Amino acid sequence: MAGISRGAPNDVRLVSGPAPEGASGLCSASHRIAAMPADTAFDRAVADSNTGGLVWPAEGWSRVPFELFTSPEIHEREDERLFRGPNWNYLGLEVEVPEPGDYTTCHVGATPVVLVRDEGGALRAFVNRCAHRGAEVVRRPRGNARGFTCIYHNWSYDRAGRVVGVPWEKGRGGAGGYDAAFDKAQHRMRPLRVASWAGVVFGTFSGEAPPLEDYLGPAICARLSAVFARPVTVTGYQRHTIRANWKLLYENSRDFYHAPQLHKFFGAFGIVQPDQAARAEMWHEGTHCLLTIYQNPGARKQRTKLEEPRVAAFRTALPENIAISIVGIFPNCLFTLIGSAFSIRQFRPKAPDRFEVVYTYFTYADDPDCLREHLFQNNQFGPAGYVAMEDAEVVEKLQARIALGGDKGAGLVAMDGTDTTPDRIDHMVSEANLRAMWKGYARFMDFAPPETGGSGAGGERSPQ
Structure with a gap:
């Protein structure tokens, strides 16, 4: 039985500080797994x-x-x-924090994080948790601030997350206070390393993460550079909770096979047909995926008319005759670039069967026509989008049925080569990029590979 058994510029800029103290070892394989019920696969195996x-x-x-x-x-x-290990996680766009004191908040996995531009113009990121008692410090999702103050005991912080004020530090009326050994300069909200590429900002807790350019790989770097070569503006945000495991949607985003089958909207309006020229390029052991579908000059005309035709009007704002580009950057974000509808989806896992998706919508600031098209075409996406809500519903139904099976069994992703995991495919009739993702995921999770072994490598080097 299948199951688990135990056994903006085109260059990267490091824009804040050295690796956090204690960063090395965050991804140690010595992580202790808690005991599980005897009927699970974990409990049946060798502990060491x-x-x-x-x-x-x-x-x-x-x-x-x-x-x-x-x-x-x-x-x-x-x-x-994955989230606190040697990976770069998406934090935001530089355009969201253009001025000193501008900040925005997000999550890296379960950890709340603040991205802020300091008075010198550098980007900083730190954990949104008071160094005193662990309370939330930054309570608004975004804004501008000279510094930050915790509401609990009013400890105050500068824009780099360093403690600059402690009430009654020396006592009050000659009584109490901290002793002479207390040095507030030794306390701060935990920093992340921060780097950006083409105005897209990433952070990591680990000193072992590779340079961002190497992490993203040449194809994704080139695509981000092309998309962000023009000035962009953020047009809004949405968030919603999906009652499923986050990996189901991350996998879904790179699944060529499902698009023409599930999303009839695409076919009805000539946006995606299964015979269109397409390519998937994998990197980072197969976990990143740059999915590209090119425009089809011979696409059949729309079979359906909408009362508001601009929702499905398709004039791509992407370069190189690209109709659709999905950029999956493991582990926490997807860039969804379809026509003029641009968005970033950031994942926040909350439980094995629940995660939050935060949408950031953006378009070109120098193109009024693109902005108008963007606003109408975004009806396809987001929590109530004609297309995106289908993905949300199907992964919720998947999760519900998987849970009924008592964790037994496995999904099948055997199209186009059964067990091959290439770093590129050039058609839509394939699940090879899904296999490459799972192969890389298993490596980063330190799961043993199949005893029979897999053929081919996903990404820049073989995990063998």
Whole structure:
């Protein structure tokens, strides 16, 4: 039985400080997995395995164990190894924080984070947790501030998250206070390393993360540079909670196979047809994916008319005759670039069966026509979008049925080569990019590969 068994510029800029203290070792394979009920696969295996104690199904990368979507232990392990490990996580756009004191908030996995521009113009990021008692410090989602003050005991911080004020530090009326050894300069909200590419800002907790340019890879760097070569403006935000595991939607975003089958809207309005020229390029052990679908000059005319035709009017704002580009940057974001509808989806896992998606919508600031088209075409996306709501519903239904199975069994992703995991495919009739993703995911989670082994490598180097 398949299952888990135990056994803006075109250059990167480092824009804030050295690696945080204690960053090394965040991704240690020594993570202890809590005991599980005896009927689970985890409990049936050898506790001291040097591969994280998990072995992928012997059938190979074409099997995706359902336990990945339901296990609390795997959920916790992902937060440690993926979100707080040696990966770069999307934090925001530079255009969201253009002036000193501008800030925006987000989550890296389960951890709340603040991105802020300091008085010198540098970008800073730190954990939104008071160094005193752990309370939330920055309570608004975005804004401008000279500094930040915790409401609990009024400890105050500068724009880099350093403590600059402690009430009654020296006592009051000659009584109490901290002793002479207390030095507020030694206390701060935990910083992240921050770097940006083409105006897109990323952060990491780990000193072991590679340079951002190497992490993103040449294809994604080139695509981001092309998309952000013109000035952009943020047009709004949305967020919603999906009752499913976050990986189901991350996988869905790179699934060529599902688009013409599930999203009839695309076919009805000639946006996506299965015979269009398409390409998927994988990187970072296969976990990143740059998906590109090119315009089809011979696309059939719209079969359906809308009362507001501009919702489906399709004039792409992308370069190189690209109709659709989905940029998946593991582990926490998707750039969805379709026609003139541009958005970024940031994932915040909350539980094995629940995650939040935060949408950031943006378009070109120098093109009024693009802005108008963007506003109408965005009806396809977001929580109530004609297309996006179908993805949300289908992954929720997947999650519900997987949970009914008591974590037994596995999904099948065997189209186009059964167990191959290439770094590029050039057509839409394939699930090979899904297999590449799961192969890389297993490596970063330190799960043992299938005993039969998989063929090919996903990304820039083989995980063998």
